[in-house]
Each structure stands twice: as C-alpha cells, then as structure tokens.
Amino acid sequence: MAAAMRLADVxxxxxxxxxxxxxxxxxNADKGETSAADTTPEPQPETAEEAARRFLDTVNGGTDE
Amino acid sequence: MSSEMNALTxxxxxxxxxxxxxxxxxxxxxxxxxxxxxxxxxHDPEVLELRKPWTDPALAxxxxxxxxxxxxxxxxxxxxxxxxxxxxxLRVLLGIVVDQPGHSLMRLAAADAVxxxxxxxxxxxxxxxxxxxxxxxxxxxxDGFKWTDQGxxxxxxxxxDLQDVWE
Numbered sequence: 329m330a331a332a333m334r335l336a337d338v339x340x341x342x343x344x345x346x347x348x349x350x351x352x353x354x355x356n357a358d359k360g361e362t363s364a365a366d367t368t369p370e371p372q373p374e375t376a377e378e379a380a381r382r383f384l385d386t387v388n389g390g391t392d393e
Numbered sequence: 394m395s396s397e398m399n400a401l402t403x404x405x406x407x408x409x410x411x412x413x414x415x416x417x418x419x420x421x422x423x424x425x426x427x428x429x430x431x432x433x434x435x436h437d438p439e440v441l442e443l444r445k446p447w448t449d450p451a452l453a454x455x456x457x458x459x460x461x462x463x464x465x466x467x468x469x470x471x472x473x474x475x476x477x478x479x480x481x482x483l484r485v486l487l488g489i490v491v492d493q494p495g496h497s498l499m500r501l502a503a504a505d506a507v508x509x510x511x512x513x514x515x516x517x518x519x520x521x522x523x524x525x526x527x528x529x530x531x532x533x534x535x536d537g538f539k540w541t542d543q544g545x546x547x548x549x550x551x552x553x554d555l556q557d558v559w560e
Contacts, residue, residue, distance in 0.1 A: 376424035380397040388415050
C-alpha cells in the first residue's frame with residue numbers, strides 16, 4: 329500500500345514536471361518567433377520581495393511621480 | 394522580519410484601508426513566507442527516502458514499463474530536492490491555513506496558493522470547483538483523524554500534507 333501510494337506520488341510529480349517543461353518550451357518557442365533577433369538578456373523574474381515593494385509603493389502613493 | 398513584511402502586516406491590520414489593498418497585502422505576505430523557505434539539503438531524510446530504489450519487484454517492474462526504464466533506482470538528487478522543497482513550501486501554506494487566530498485574509502490567500510500551486514487539475518477539489526472559502530470552512534480539527542497506509546492516524550499539527558487539513 330505504501331509503495332502504491334509512493335508510486336502514485338511519483339507519477340503525479342512526474343506529470344506535473346513534464347507539464348511545466350512543456351509550458352516552458354512553449355513559452356520559449358513563442359519568444360523565439362517574436363524576437364529571434366533580439367539579443368537583450370532575458371529579465372530575471374521578479375522576486376516576492378520586489379513585488380511586495382512595488383505593491384507598497386503603489387499603495388503609498390507611488391514613488392516616481 | 395523585513396521592512397516589507399512589517400509594512401504589509403500593518404496594512405493588513407489597518408481596517409481603514411481598502412479591502413482590496415489588504416487582500417493584496419495578505420497575498421504578498423504569503424508569497425514572502427513561501428519564498429523564504431530554504432531548499433533542503435541532499436541529506437534531508439525525505440530527499441534520501443525519495444532516492445531509495447524500489448524494493449517491491451512487482452512495482453519496480455510496473456514502474457519500469459511506465460517509464461520505459463527510467464528512474465527505477467529512485468529519484469535523481471535534483472528532482473528529489475525539488476520535490477521536498479515543494480513539500481516544505483506547501484507545509485508553510487498549510488500552517489497559515491490552520492492558524493485559526495490568524496488573519497482571515499492571510500488564511501484565504503494561503504488557501505488560494507494551495508489551490509493554485511499544490512492541487513493538481515485532476516484532484517477532486519479542482520473537479521468540484523472548491524474555492525478558498527470552502528477550504529477554510531472544511532478544515533479537519535486539530536484533534537481529528539486521517540486515513541493513511543498505516544490506518545487511521547491523528548492529524549499532524551503543524552500539518553505535514555494535505556490529508557492533515559482536508560479529507
């Protein structure tokens with residue numbers, strides 16, 4: 329029973345990982361079609377801390393006005 | 394606690410602020426808590442457990458057929474660490490969800506994150522269109538039980554997995 333549950337966990341995790349890989353591949357393919365000649369470095373994803381700071385700036389009236 | 398967390402906590406508690414802003418503050422607080430979870434080491438007991446090879450010959454055979462021979466000797470270190478890291482992040486969310494004195498907006502935000510990031514599309518919650526308010530209304534009590542491969546067991550607090558919180 330424990331092994332069966334472990335197998336189910338492994339299969340589920342594998343399915344999710346493969347889905348994430350497919351999504352990433354699709355995103356990369358889209359980017360390739362729209363900006364093949366663009367050599368600018370890809371922006372790093374925003375961290376939770378940066379997103380929180382940006383949100384607080386907005387709520388507190390903005391910082392760039 | 395970081396200055397962002399302090400400011401978000403103050404905003405969350407400020408009932409003169411718009412509910413939408415307070416709800417967003419709760420979401421950011423939850424994201425900060427989850428992002429702060431460190432990656433487990435290669436020696437983490439759960440990582441080591443995932444890396445164990447299959448011992449049941451029938452299951453090993455089945456697994457070999459399903460995967461066409463891949464991973465029969467257990468998870469790779471990278472995959473096992475990623476999986477256990479995900480479990481640790483889920484536990485942070487579940488801890489917020491069951492924190493009854495905690496702020497309801499925080500608990501809702503955590504339940505939303507569980508639904509979004511940790512419940513697969515084929516899970517009954519997704520199939521039945523469960524929402525975060527429903528999840529908060531249907532938490533197993535701290536003295537409740539869950540069914541495991543070892544039979545009926547008391548739920549864990551703080552929760553270790555989804556079964557500790559919901560049926």
